[in-house]
Amino acid sequence: FSKFKEGLTKTRDALMGKVESLISFGRKIDEEFYEELEEALIMADVGVNTVMGIMDDLRSAAKKQKLTEAEELKPVLKQILVELMGEDKAELSTNRDGLTVILFVGVNGVGKTTTIGKLANQFKAEGKKVILAAGDTFRAGAIEQLEVWGQRAGVDVIKQGAGSDPAAVIFDGIQAAKARKADVLLCDTAGRLQNKANLMDELNKIYRVIRREMPEAPHETLLVLDATTGQNALSQAKLFGEATGVTGLVLTKLDGTAKGGIVIAIRKELEVPVKMVGLGEKIDDLQPFDPKDFVDALFA
Numbered sequence: 001f002s003k004f005k006e007g008l009t010k011t012r013d014a015l016m017g018k019v020e021s022l023i024s025f026g027r028k029i030d031e032e033f034y035e036e037l038e039e040a041l042i043m044a045d046v047g048v049n050t051v052m053g054i055m056d057d058l059r060s061a062a063k064k065q066k067l068t069e070a071e072e073l074k075p076v077l078k079q080i081l082v083e084l085m086g087e088d089k090a091e092l093s094t095n096r097d098g099l100t101v102i103l104f105v106g107v108n109g110v111g112k113t114t115t116i117g118k119l120a121n122q123f124k125a126e127g128k129k130v131i132l133a134a135g136d137t138f139r140a141g142a143i144e145q146l147e148v149w150g151q152r153a154g155v156d157v158i159k160q161g162a163g164s165d166p167a168a169v170i171f172d173g174i175q176a177a178k179a180r181k182a183d184v185l186l187c188d189t190a191g192r193l194q195n196k197a198n199l200m201d202e203l204n205k206i207y208r209v210i211r212r213e214m215p216e217a218p219h220e221t222l223l224v225l226d227a228t229t230g231q232n233a234l235s236q237a238k239l240f241g242e243a244t245g246v247t248g249l250v251l252t253k254l255d256g257t258a259k260g261g262i263v264i265a266i267r268k269e270l271e272v273p274v275k276m277v278g279l280g281e282k283i284d285d286l287q288p289f290d291p292k293d294f295v296d297a298l299f300a
Ligand code: GDP
Pocket: 106, 107, 108, 109, 110, 111, 112, 113, 114, 115, 145, 191, 252, 253, 254, 255, 256, 277, 278, 279, 280, 281, 285
């Protein structure tokens, strides 16, 4: 929890710092107060729709409980966020008696390769045999970068040359994972997003290849989103959600941003759960996402 809390420092300062200063000095609840609070939440990338919902709940709770002091709203706000975020931790779905295939999707630069390296390291530490498939054959340097992570985590990387067919690389990855009796295959993909049709074609081909080899796979399709892009992350999630069967989100770079309020917007506006968060560039800077810890960290 302390690491999680530390990673959220900027978000907490942006979101709760403003809220704290609004609430202090014996301020009374009035229309001006509500407007400033609303603005503070929007500035922290909580998202307009989500903020409207929060403000409605806050106003009605204040009315019902006959609150007059701004200070009294703090626990009410916390409770609203706890309810909004839910308490359920989203675990990764894995195949208990055989190979687990996890596909990573997302636009360039969001942190796919880094996340794969971190997760490979975690699985390895649990005693699992891990293989990486270098399916991002498009971005210059992506294959080499995955190999560097493979070395760091001490796991094998299956690759072909730059520009080769990503579906073919992932096919090779599945064959190798089966032959070597691996527990987990983590598949990188290219994040080009010239247009949706293109993205769908490429990802559909990868799905077809995976399903032909293993009908129940992939066990997860994780969409990696960069928290520093704020509301942009939300639109990427909508786009990828339409193009692929995304089963979970990984929100990276939460450590470097004041826009962590996006986590709240994502929870409210998307059906897909945040499963992990990236809190730094190092190999152990990936944590499972616990919505309750998130709210506690904001109010800690
Ligand atoms: P990809 O193009 O999606 O594969 O993205 P990369 O994995 O290459 O990551 C892009 C940049 O983001 C790199 O410089 C990473 O070190 C950095 N990065 C990835 N995850 C995190 C994170 O959780 N926190 C921080 N601060 N940086 C990250």
